[in-house]
């Protein structure tokens with residue numbers, strides 16, 4: 001059994017821990033590979049944030065003809081070269097993944113890369129199943145950065161049909177003429193935009209009455225209206241069974257109008273993700289998990305076992321890359337300076353959904369404020385009420401702010417509309433640095449007539465003592 005100073009399980013955010021300060025540590029990285037190509041470098045790089053946003057940008061360009069009409073410009077999309085799009089995107093991604101793996105395995109003499117599934121057999125001890133056989137390794141310190149994977153719901157017949165998840169759908173051989181997307185969350189909303197903009201007929205299935213229902217209630221309601229215009233959105237549905245053959249799939253549902261069947265060439269399952277703690281058999285390592293399988297950590301990212309840390313999707317409530325990166329920097333510091341540990345800061349975690357239109361959010365939603373009986377004032381500013389919104393003829397977008405009625409400190413910010421993830425950044429800054437709405441609105445210039453006037457006007461709309 002080989003013993004290391006440090007074992008890192010997972011090459012996503014975990015890969016970034018190692019810098020020159022670790023050059024005299026004997027380190028093992030354990031990585032099983034993600035996606036249909038078993039790639040190195042984790043979810044975000046290979047099957048998550050980065051390729052999806054490369055497809056999203058392409059989809060944004062592909063849908064410009066639908067926006068030209070209101071402006072008096074006639075545009076036509078005459079074709080989509082799917083295999084070129086796919087190969088352009090993965091030509092870049094696969095090269096980065098391969099060079100990242102080569103760097104760790106060939107250019108870091110202090111690092112040993114184990115390619116296979118790691119599983120705990122004892123406290124700080126693992127067996128790794130590699131193609132060359134199984135090997136047992138142990139270490140003084142272990143970092144769990146093993147992420148999560150898509151959940152496949154238990155629908156009768158699903159084991160007999162061909163379906164995709166976000167792990168495989170971006171590498172489709174051909175663009176299908178139709179697609180059923182199961183799930184109306186982040187992944188469902190982003191892929192519905194991507195595939196519909198490229199010409200695929202999208203049917204989207206949701207269990208509740210709203211799409212993106214975790215968003216602020218007004219944002220979710222507006223998004224649902226727009227999604228109903230753009231896609232065949234079927235809400236309040238329960239799946240009964242699924243059947244299929246070489247030509248496609250049929251999903252049998254129960255809904256408000258009784259039983260119904262939807263069919264399409266391809267089925268994409270986007271019904272959430274689960275942490276990989278079961279693959280790791282964290283229980284055998286004595287590591288405590290919550291009921292949902294997330295590894296329990298304290299504010300310094302320490303697990304229940306001395307010398308074992310966790311970060312990112314395997315332990316975090318926020319399955320977001322910027323959170324995994326933040327926690328990785330905390331773990332890195334605490335490995336190097338155990339006598340002066342630092343804590344993760346999860347006070348103002350923003351997120352964005354890169355669908356159409358874009359959505360971004362930070363802090364409390366209105367429904368959360370009500371649920372926790374938090375006093376708030378709110379303000380909503382439409383894109384249609386600012387000069388740049390006139391230029392775009394925007395009819396749908398708005399920014400909504402919630403603030404403390406006694407101090408004017410922002411409690412939450414939610415934007416649906418063009419460039420929402422960019423527009424929200426000054427509001428994240430105001431919340432993080434404790435700037436009240438009036439100081440924020442009037443303590444600086446806002447470029448006229450640029451889109452951030454949406455934020456300025458929403459701030460000015462908040463009225464407090």
Ligand SMILES: Cc1cc2nc3c(=O)[nH]c(=O)nc-3n(C[C@H](O)[C@H](O)[C@H](O)COP(=O)(O)OP(=O)(O)OC[C@H]3O[C@@H](n4cnc5c(N)ncnc54)[C@H](O)[C@@H]3O)c2cc1C
Nearest residue numbers: 010012013032042043044048049118147312313319320321
């Ligand atoms: C389609 C999609 C789009 C996304 N878009 C965004 C976005 O736009 N913005 C955003 O902030 N977030 C996005 N996310 C979320 C983001 O990708 C994750 O939050 C982030 O990648 C988590 O990083 P991580 O390091 O915790 O885990 P991962 O990057 O998943 O790394 C975990 C690694 O551990 C390996 N592993 C797991 N178990 C074992 C084992 N037992 N033995 C060996 N190796 C193992 C896995 O193979 C994997 O490589 C997206 C996710 C998906 C799926």
Ligand SMILES: NC(=O)c1ccc[n+]([C@@H]2O[C@H](COP(=O)([O-])OP(=O)(O)OC[C@H]3O[C@@H](n4cnc5c(N)ncnc54)[C@H](O)[C@@H]3O)[C@@H](O)[C@H]2O)c1
Nearest residue numbers: 153183184185186187188207270271272273319352353354
């Ligand atoms: N832009 C981004 O930051 C981004 C993009 C994609 C994914 N992500 C991360 O990945 C995570 C996973 O994404 P996701 O979209 O899979 O999860 P999600 O939790 O956002 O959405 C899953 C949806 O599927 C529904 N669902 C569950 N079981 C179902 C069933 N049997 N039938 C129909 N619907 C069902 C859920 O109610 C939920 O609405 C997200 O929570 C997010 O943190 C982030």
